[in-house]
Amino acid sequence: MKIVNGYKLMKYAQDKKIVLPAFNTTNFEVTYGIVKGLQSTGKGGYVQISSNNLELSNPKIIKEMVDFAMEKLDVDVPISLHLDHGKSFEDVKNCIDAGFTSVMIDMSQLPLSENISEVQRISEYCHYFNIPVEAELGAIRGKEEAQALSENEGKTNPDDVAEFVSKTQCDLLAVSIGNVHGLKEKPNIDFPLLKEISRISKVPLVLHGGSGIPFDDVRHAKEYNLIKVNYGADIRKKFISTFGKAYEKDHNAFDLKTLSQRGINNVAKTVEDIMDNID
Numbered sequence: 001m002k003i004v005n006g007y008k009l010m011k012y013a014q015d016k017k018i019v020l021p022a023f024n025t026t027n028f029e030v031t032y033g034i035v036k037g038l039q040s041t042g043k044g045g046y047v048q049i050s051s052n053n054l055e056l057s058n059p060k061i062i063k064e065m066v067d068f069a070m071e072k073l074d075v076d077v078p079i080s081l082h083l084d085h086g087k088s089f090e091d092v093k094n095c096i097d098a099g100f101t102s103v104m105i106d107m108s109q110l111p112l113s114e115n116i117s118e119v120q121r122i123s124e125y126c127h128y129f130n131i132p133v134e135a136e137l138g139a140i141r142g143k144e145e146a147q148a149l150s151e152n153e154g155k156t157n158p159d160d161v162a163e164f165v166s167k168t169q170c171d172l173l174a175v176s177i178g179n180v181h182g183l184k185e186k187p188n189i190d191f192p193l194l195k196e197i198s199r200i201s202k203v204p205l206v207l208h209g210g211s212g213i214p215f216d217d218v219r220h221a222k223e224y225n226l227i228k229v230n231y232g233a234d235i236r237k238k239f240i241s242t243f244g245k246a247y248e249k250d251h252n253a254f255d256l257k258t259l260s261q262r263g264i265n266n267v268a269k270t271v272e273d274i275m276d277n278i279d
């Protein structure tokens, strides 16, 4: 199967009443491990990469890696390739040109009116190419470039949701409801806020920072029009620890190929575990 269009993947999730996992990649091994894990569970999802991580390669290389993994593993589950936390119009354009099938633009650091106008401009562009757009309202804590926010400052304000969604024409809404990126801070999901946002938002919701959130909470959140949940830290930690453990055991370890294959398998296993638990 080829990489599927983001709208098609969203429809697949809505028809099957499932939440789509989205796994962050950085390099070849993690990409291959994610595709392998998705295929072995028999369920669809996203491979995604952030603008930040794309600095290491470029969208064409990542697209090529996903194509290669899907062909080699004879994949028959729907997988979309998504730009996560897109930082600029340029990044969005380059990803679409390379064959990405879904896009997030993150202008959540801007004041509301500027966030709206920037997302609006991106949506217009993406929709011309039939690519769905995810946008963020409120600021999810724990980004590399995060400024210090007090707990409430970062949360999505439900009063802004209707205007934001209708003006930006976004297709998915990333919410800040006590979820955090990375594993350093503990998330604390504000379910009353999630419920209120889901009542107002005309588009399905996305939860970032899945790695730190208890699986019970993720399953509970599915009741509130949740379509996508992002996992980055868990699989990265697993991949890094593969090499860390080998080095601790033997400071002269140099069999990179075997370790890389082990890294792929550890990523695939983590993907499987996550998918078994969020269903």
Ligand SMILES: [Zn+2]
Binding pocket: 085, 140, 181, 208, 209, 230
């Ligand atoms: Zn995120």
